Amino acid sequence: MTNQDATILLTADRTLMSNYHGNQFLGFGTCAPSNFVPDVLYSYMFFPPLKTNKGLATSAPYGLRKIEAQLLKEDFNVLTVSPQHLRKYLKTAKVIGIHTMDPFGFGPASTTLASIFHKEPFLARHFQALVTSPVIREAKKNGCKIIVGGPGAWQFHYRPQIVERKSIDCVVEGEAEKVVGKIFRSALNDEKLPDFYEVSHEDVPKLEDIPDIVQPSVNGLIELGRGCCRGCEFCNVTIRPLRWYPLEKILREAAVNVKIGKHRVVCLHSEDVMLYGSQNTIPNDEKLIKLHESVMSQIHSISWSHCSLAAVAAKPKLVAKLSEIILQKQAWWGAEIGLETGSATLAKKIMPAKALPFKPEEWPQVAREGFGIMHDNKLCPAATLIVGLPDETEEDIIKTMELVDDVSDCRSLIVPLFFVPLGRLKNRDWFRKTEVNKLHEQLMFKCAEHSIRWVDNLLDMSFTDKGYRVALKEFYKVFAGIAKRQIRQAETTELQKQEKRKLQD
Ligand code: SF4
Numbered sequence: 025m026t027n028q029d030a031t032i033l034l035t036a037d038r039t040l041m042s043n044y045h046g047n048q049f050l051g052f053g054t055c056a057p058s059n060f061v062p063d064v065l066y067s068y069m070f071f072p073p074l075k076t077n078k079g080l081a082t083s084a085p086y087g088l089r090k091i092e093a094q095l096l097k098e099d100f101n102v103l104t105v106s107p108q109h110l111r112k113y114l115k116t117a118k119v120i121g122i123h124t125m126d127p128f129g130f131g132p133a134s135t136t137l138a139s140i141f142h143k144e145p146f147l148a149r150h151f152q153a154l155v156t157s158p159v160i161r162e163a164k165k166n167g168c169k170i171i172v173g174g175p176g177a178w179q180f181h182y183r184p185q186i187v188e189r190k191s192i193d194c195v196v197e198g199e200a201e202k203v204v205g206k207i208f209r210s211a212l213n214d215e216k217l218p219d220f221y222e223v224s225h226e227d228v229p230k231l232e233d234i235p236d237i238v239q240p241s242v243n244g245l246i247e248l249g250r251g252c253c254r255g256c257e258f259c260n261v262t263i264r265p266l267r268w269y270p271l272e273k274i275l276r277e278a279a280v281n282v283k284i285g286k287h288r289v290v291c292l293h294s295e296d297v298m299l300y301g302s303q304n305t306i307p308n309d310e311k312l313i314k315l316h317e318s319v320m321s322q323i324h325s326i327s328w329s330h331c332s333l334a335a336v337a338a339k340p341k342l343v344a345k346l347s348e349i350i351l352q353k354q355a356w357w358g359a360e361i362g363l364e365t366g367s368a369t370l371a372k373k374i375m376p377a378k379a380l381p382f383k384p385e386e387w388p389q390v391a392r393e394g395f396g397i398m399h400d401n402k403l404c405p406a407a408t409l410i411v412g413l414p415d416e417t418e419e420d421i422i423k424t425m426e427l428v429d430d431v432s433d434c435r436s437l438i439v440p441l442f443f444v445p446l447g448r449l450k451n452r453d454w455f456r457k458t459e460v461n462k463l464h465e466q467l468m469f470k471c472a473e474h475s476i477r478w479v480d481n482l483l484d485m486s487f488t489d490k491g492y493r494v495a496l497k498e499f500y501k502v503f504a505g506i507a508k509r510q511i512r513q514a515e516t517t518e519l520q521k522q523e524k525r526k527l528q529d
Contacts, residue, residue, distance in 0.1 A: 029116050032102040032208060034092055036123040036174075037150040040085050041106055042071035043243050045496060047486055048291055048327060049358060049406055049437075054150075055126070055133035057143030060506055067146070069499055074242070079109025083281075086245045086293065087174055088123040089237040091204055097235050098205040104239065110159045119211040120163055122192075123174040127151040130179045132408070132441035139442065139457035155191055169193045169211040173200055178260070178446075180220070187219045198223025199250065199264070201233050231267050236276050244287040245329070246277040248315075252295035253305065254332070256364075256375040258410065259447045261295050268294075268301050271315060278322055288324040297328040297359065298335035298343075305380035307339045316349045326350055328359035328403075333394030334379050340397045347401035356402040356485050363391055363407040363438065366427025367420035370413060374449075388423065392430050399434040404482060407436055409471070411464055412443040412455025421463040428470050435478055438471040462522075472511045479504045 035041070044050040053070030061069070075082045081104045084092075088104060095102045105113050110120070125131070129138050129148035138145055154160065155170070164170065172180070173196035180187060180195045187195055194217040196207060203223055210217055237246075249268035252261045274292075281287040292315075294300065301311030320326060336343055350357050364378070365371055371378060371387035379387040398405055409424060428438060443455040460468075480501060487497035 030101050030103040030113055031116055031118045031212060032095060032100050032121065033110060033113055033117045033119070034084075034088055034095075034102060034104045034121045034123070035081075035107050035110060035154075036085055036088055037147070037154040038067075038073055038107055039071050039147040039150045040123060040125060041074050041081060041242075043074060043083065044071060046243060046289065048243060048245075048329070049482075049486075052133060052406070052439075054147040055129075055131065055145050056137050057141045057145050059141070060510075061503060069496070069503065071146070073108065074106065076106045076109060079105055079112045081106050081239075083240040083242050083287070085123055085125075085174075086237065086241040086247065088121075089239055089241050090235065091121060091123070091173070091200065093235040093238050094201045094204050095208060096238060100205070100208060107154050107157075110163075114159065114163055114166075114168075117163060117168055119169045119171060119208055120160065121208070122154065122170065122172045124151055124172055124176040125174060126176045126179070127172070128176075128179045128183055130182060130444065131176070132410070132444045133439065135444055135454075136411075136440070136442045155186075164191075167214075169217065171196060171207065171211060171217070173197070173204075184219070193217050194219065194221055196221045196223070199228055201229040201235065202227045228265060231269065234269075236273060237280055240281045240284050240287055241277075243291050243327075244278070244281040244289045244323070245291040245293050246274060246281065248274060248292055248294040248297060248300045250294075253299070253303075254296075254375070254377040254380065256362075256378055257448045258374060258413070258443070258445075261447075266303070271311075271318060274315065275318055275322070278319055282322055288322075289326070290319055290323050291327045291329055292319070293329040295330055296332045296335055298331045298339070305334065305338075305377070307335050307342055309339070309342050309345075312342060313345060313349070316346050320349055320353060323353075325354045325357075327357050331359045331361060331403075332378070333361055333363070333391050334382060336397050336403075337390045337393040338381050340393075343397050343401050343403065347403065351402060356404050358404045358406060361394075361405040361407045363409045363427070365409060365413065365416075365420060366391070366424035367416075368423070370416060370420045373415065374413060388427050388430075391427060395431040395434040395436065398436070402435075404485075405436045407438045408441050409438065410443050411440045411467065412459060414443070414449060414452045418461075418463055421467055425463075425467050425470055428467070428474055432474055432477070435481060437475045437478060437482070439475070440468050440471045469511070469515050476504070476508045476511065 039054040084104045092104050126147045129145040134145040170192045171194045177195050177197040251264040251266035253266050298307045302308040366388050368385045372384040376384045379390045382390045445452045
């Protein structure tokens, strides 16, 4: 058997098949629409294509690597291929599996940017370009089945036509390790596939059902576990049970990235890295320290995908210890965090467990402390907050603005995102641009000013190496400078409008 005999090809569009120049934060750039930078240059700056070996992806999104590992475990003949090289492997392919994060741009970041700029985000454009590309059309004509899965699968419920038209044969939603073999086998046997396959509660994989990745993941991302115990109303993760991987499994996956991928970087991924190994909301010192010491001994640099402000605020000494371990090899590290709101009332209503082990009404204070601890320890958050949460009042928005003011001296990015109905709030209405009021505008400008203030500092800390990355840093600085001018211009125009209205009144 040779590579050319593969019957299953796995791929993703080019916004996902990128290492974002080694900086996960730059991946946010895929949520933006076309702008003042020509598309070709913008794509190179924010999502350059991954290296390939004869068209095979030398690294790939972690979720796709898990599916690949499961299919290999079940003896399927599978290859993970760059989207630009699919044709090379098409002759024997009977099924193409496509991984997606945000296929129609309905995710919070892309919806917000799309409604402001009235254009489709890059990630949606590239996904649609892939599924309608001549190579996929040719594959379909030859009887090849197209199966789509990944964290963005839920969006197809809002666009069922694409499945009904049979451009895609089946959309798989949920953690698929236990069912993916059955679905791909049916596809190979030319059996009828369901348009949508929602992974049932019984089919959610237990720890022992989840295989190790066997090929490198993008930027060395490896999972620490799945699920979250905080149960925020607006979040899809709430629905999944909490499972933590044993340290040995995590180290095996880090080793795959180091040995095969030659990646000496790791991004530890979970909904809250600070809660690794804990069954409640109090961080486990021993497990976290051991995890970091073990991982850092194999690699050169680390980042976290997400952590919570409450867990940071609960254990400042532990954060200092982890910082001591991490900063031996690097100047800072980053994580995404959910700031969500500065209103204690709203926090109590929609995310009562987010502040645990503190009380929900203490949320604004917990957030302030968390930001301060992160700043002191060089943990740089990319924080998101939600604009237009159901039942949000003017008082709630004012409290959020006060919180943004209070953390202004903490090194961070703060990104406001429009509410998207997910999790237990999936039946509520989307927040639309037409609902943005004056206070929302002020809040959004305040966040932009905060991020503008810190962006140059973060760029200086991120691109310290020599060579092309120094040139790249200057590009980002020019890009950030133009964006700053445009935001400030918009602010001035808005203020002038308000003054004019006042005078007319
Ligand atoms: S928003 Fe974050 S903390 Fe809340 S349930 Fe989701 S993953 Fe957990």
